[in-house]
Amino acid sequence: MTMTMTMQAAVLAAPGRMRIEAAARPEPGAGEVRVRLEGCGVCASNLTPWEGPEWMTYPTAPGELGHEGWGRIEAIGPGVTGLAEGDRVAALGTRSYAEAEVVPAAMVVRLPKELDGLPFPGEALGCAFNIFRRSDIRAGQHVAIIGIGFLGAVLTRLANEAGARVIAISRRPESLALARHYGAAETISMDDHWRIIADVKAITGEAFCERVIECVGKQWPLDLAGELVGFGGRLVIAGYHQDGLRQINMQGWNWKGIDVVNAHERDVEVQLRGVREAVEAVASGRLDPAPLYTHRYPLERLGEALDATRDKPEGFVKALIELAP
Template identity: 25%
Template sequence: MPVPEPGPGEVLLKVGGAGACHSDLHLLEVPAGARSFTLPFTLGHENAGWVETMGPGATGFEPGDPVIVYGPWGCGLCMNCRQGIENYCQTPGKPSPGGLGGTDGGMAEYLLVPSTRYLIPLGSLDPREAAPLTDAGLTSYHAVKRSVHLLGPGSTAVVIGAGGLGQMAIQVLKALSSATTVVAIDTSADKLKIANTMGADEELVSGDDAVKQIKDMTHGQGAEVVLDFVGINPTLTMAAQVSRMLGHLTIVGLGNAALPVNFNSPAKECSVASPFWGSIPELIDVIALAQAGKIKMLVEHFPLDSAAEAYRLLHDGKIAGRAVITPND
């Protein structure tokens, strides 16, 4: 691909790391007639690197500065965007993230970023390690943050799916509410071991026994917060079964299943939400937590030539945390 030339207000980024996400797999599998993008198209919406060139009128950064890129690019003018909530831009057709929508992403040597407002300084963090924080970290943080007020002493939070996002959610839960008991659920024994190292208090194999154990440890009440990072029928069913009255059930995973909601399930007045990504101020929080050593993404590096192999491993469930493509080693 040709190296982009930054226009007015734009920034050219030398890519250090571009995370490989399950959302990319969905794009790869979209039938030709249903694509919202044209080929050739560059994937990569979890991006971090170093400022290469500032376009005319762009200020606030210098070449060589390590930065991470906020992903959901909105219009910048609506009420939500003006509050930094560009993930919920009110303009039709927005947000349009690079690597997910109509513009090329970061799995290339260089990435064109439309505005400096999407760049967050990384300080001492390595862009190759930090790249997934812009989605896996931010999405998990946003999902947890909405429920923090429920997580006082004696509370329980259940994380269903201990992959990249689930691992981050466990760390965020411990960072924002050390008093809560965090329960990790997965079908993989290896991922449950990783969940333990990330701070989970209990690790359970997915299934009916896990539901019973959660009910037992919560005295039959269920968990205040249930986060489903898978989103398939069995996990949503389990999430509803372990929900608590006046609790929160948050669907983060893109498994494309549906959660039946009626008078008896989930628990009475349990709030069900399906959030998307997070805000610019929240990404600043995520970077601050990472700089303080409170959260850290488990990453596996792949050179650009091995990107297809990284996606194959991701598809087969063989990536322990997050695969990161490194175009500029």
């Protein structure tokens, strides 16, 4: 196969404006590989740069913001062992909105043949598995999950598999149906703060929940999460709070004696562990993420994918960018 020296890459030119540019195809250095990308998941963390905060600098580097890429290794740098051209991998890169990306060889996870032809946004799936581990969910516990999108749905499946009784709380009826598909025992519409508290109190025999996972990243869901944790329970913050400071009911948290876990990993080895666990779960059939990949776009429509991630049209769970093979 003849390899061109250039590639197509997305560049965030200004708030709400994406363009596709021809960029130099990067060459892998020592300890690096170049991945010919097949696709990349679209993460809600991209929305703040898309909207245009004061701290953001434009234009971005080619491919920047994309971090859920997968594809095949097409070039290997000096000193890399254990990988070969043609290996299909999930990559923990940062410039995956492009046709190719160079990443350290230590930051890819090989995908088995059982996943051939299937999309695999490894960073996003791995994030869910790492959140689950930090949640320390055990059989018999009541686990409330607030916000059933991609993360909430995967966590519902994992908590149910662990033997917990999952209470899924979300705004949209289709989100609650998705939670039931993945094993939620109870579903509650997220429309009235005090009614939700009363419902969870009744379901749990007034004990509330041993574990509550907040997956939204907004003030009200965080307030609600604190109310739903029982004495000595654990509040797991999985939502990505990136729009400023938060207020918390510290008196309530102190009084209940709860643990608070910010379940966002920055240690690469921990991130890789989550991706490997996700690979095993999907390849073995324990987890089927296919219903979660609801919207697919070519690279040139990345802006539409970001708008959909923000606006959540009917049936939306997660968008994928797909690249030509």
